[in-house]
Amino acid sequence: MELFGSSGVRGVANEDLTPEFLVRVATAVGTVWGVKEAAVARDTRTTGRPLADAAASGLASAGIDVHRLGIVPTPGVQAYAAREGIPALMITASHNPPQYNGMKVIGEDGVELPVADLERIESVLRTEQFARARWNEIGVEKRVEGAHRAYVEELLDSVDRTRIAEADLTVAIDPGHGAGSLTSPDFFRRLGCRVLTLNAQPDGTFPGRDPEPVPENLGELSRLVRTSDADLGIAHDGDADRAIFFDERGEYVEGDAALAALAAAELNAGDTIVSAVTASRRLSEAAAAADATLALTPVGSTNIVTAIRDLRSEGASVPIAGEGNGGIFFPDYRLARDGAYIGARFLELMAGQPASAVLAAFDGYYNVRRAIEYGEGSEREAIMAAIEQRATRADATLDTTDGYRLDYDDGWVLARPSGTEPLVRVYAEARERERAEELAAGMERALEAAGAQV
Numbered sequence: 096m097e098l099f100g101s102s103g104v105r106g107v108a109n110e111d112l113t114p115e116f117l118v119r120v121a122t123a124v125g126t127v128w129g130v131k132e133a134a135v136a137r138d139t140r141t142t143g144r145p146l147a148d149a150a151a152s153g154l155a156s157a158g159i160d161v162h163r164l165g166i167v168p169t170p171g172v173q174a175y176a177a178r179e180g181i182p183a184l185m186i187t188a189s190h191n192p193p194q195y196n197g198m199k200v201i202g203e204d205g206v207e208l209p210v211a212d213l214e215r216i217e218s219v220l221r222t223e224q225f226a227r228a229r230w231n232e233i234g235v236e237k238r239v240e241g242a243h244r245a246y247v248e249e250l251l252d253s254v255d256r257t258r259i260a261e262a263d264l265t266v267a268i269d270p271g272h273g274a275g276s277l278t279s280p281d282f283f284r285r286l287g288c289r290v291l292t293l294n295a296q297p298d299g300t301f302p303g304r305d306p307e308p309v310p311e312n313l314g315e316l317s318r319l320v321r322t323s324d325a326d327l328g329i330a331h332d333g334d335a336d337r338a339i340f341f342d343e344r345g346e347y348v349e350g351d352a353a354l355a356a357l358a359a360a361e362l363n364a365g366d367t368i369v370s371a372v373t374a375s376r377r378l379s380e381a382a383a384a385a386d387a388t389l390a391l392t393p394v395g396s397t398n399i400v401t402a403i404r405d406l407r408s409e410g411a412s413v414p415i416a417g418e419g420n421g422g423i424f425f426p427d428y429r430l431a432r433d434g435a436y437i438g439a440r441f442l443e444l445m446a447g448q449p450a451s452a453v454l455a456a457f458d459g460y461y462n463v464r465r466a467i468e469y470g471e472g473s474e475r476e477a478i479m480a481a482i483e484q485r486a487t488r489a490d491a492t493l494d495t496t497d498g499y500r501l502d503y504d505d506g507w508v509l510a511r512p513s514g515t516e517p518l519v520r521v522y523a524e525a526r527e528r529e530r531a532e533e534l535a536a537g538m539e540r541a542l543e544a545a546g547a548q549v
């Protein structure tokens with residue numbers, strides 16, 4: 096797929112991603128859908144309105160009536176699509192910086208479209224075989240107010256409200272000026288939590304912080320948790336399908352530790368948990384303790400969704416899945432990542448114990464993550480050969496699902512060439528900091544010898 100990466104169309108708005116281009120993409124989507132009605136929504140980005148107008152325009156020209164939802168988190172749009180039984184386009188660049196925008200394509204079941212459907216859309220776009228409606232069959236627009244409120248109601252009905260309310264918790268929420276600003280503070284208040292907010296005004300200039308919920312952008316949330324005696328800090332990305340936590344001491348919680356804690360509570364014997372090849376040992380331990388199976392996929396939510404669908408169609412039970420970036424699926428609830436739902440499910444675990452105690456069993460790992468650049472052109476082959484040679488000669492268990500992952504007794508290292516940039520991502524994990532650094536350094540030396548700039 097050239098246009099749709101592992102998470103939809105993305106680019107710098109008005110440079111890579113112009114309204115006129117999105118009109119064509121949306122017309123192609125409408126051609127493949129061939130439906131009567133569809134929804135269009137967006138996150139808070141400054142370029143969201145013209146791009147949503149363009150998307151709506153393309154759909155209308157394909158003869159589709161368009162429900163305009165305005166600003167709603169991606170999981171709220173997915174809930175709307177499933178409830179109404181109509182597909183949807185979400186204008187968002189998720190966690191990317193403010194100047195970016197993009198589009199996610201959601202089916203009438205509320206799930207992001209499978210790869211085969213995205214490829215059909217790309218083919219229509221390439222061959223320009225658009226199904227344009229006649230003048231008297233053009234789609235009409237319908238403004239829908241309150242899709243975000245309906246989403247909050249649905250969330251409230253799907254978690255253990257009594258348990259959370261009785262835990263009497265204070266929660267600090269940082270939606271990062273994104274779409275979650277409209278829903279998460281209200282949702283957690285109505286769950287009976289005392290709510291403190293940070294960056295909770297919808298603002299496409301993102302004055303308080305960058306949309307990506309990584310520790311470097313969340314220092315203020317950590318301080319707020321510490322100084323206010325909050326029980327948990329919750330941060331979202333721009334479209335609020337992810338949740339990252341800070342414990343009651345204001346300490347950043349590794350995404351994989353939160354996933355492992357939720358998995359430990361969710362998994363039963365015989366279940367399967369799906370994650371990406373970047374998965375922490377914390378997850379294999381949680382799975383093993385529950386007598387469940389851990390299935391690894393290539394990185395990216397599209398791959399995780401595909402694996403969940405395949406496993407379930409074979410009769411497997413997959414109650415939880417996700418990656419260490421805060422994007423966790425509870426497929427029995429919905430085959431979508433939902434930052435607010437993930438946050439509430441974590442609060443359920445906090446009845447009677449602080450967040451640090453919930454996470455204690457999954458502490459004590461050290462993770463290293465590096466991006467190593469190499470020059471354009473012929474060097475790529477030398478780099479790939481060096482990784483392969485290192486991988487096949489190592490005294491470790493090799494996994495080649497996405498790059499080369501080497502599992503040793505006391506840790507693992509993964510080298511993953513980027514599909515789009517001239518760089519290799521190296522991940523390592525071990526109990527000891529020195530060992531994790533050593534595993535990453537070993538891979539870096541192999542890359543350096545092949546000509547990479549370490």
Ligand code: MG
Binds near residue numbers: 189332335
């Ligand atoms: Mg997102």
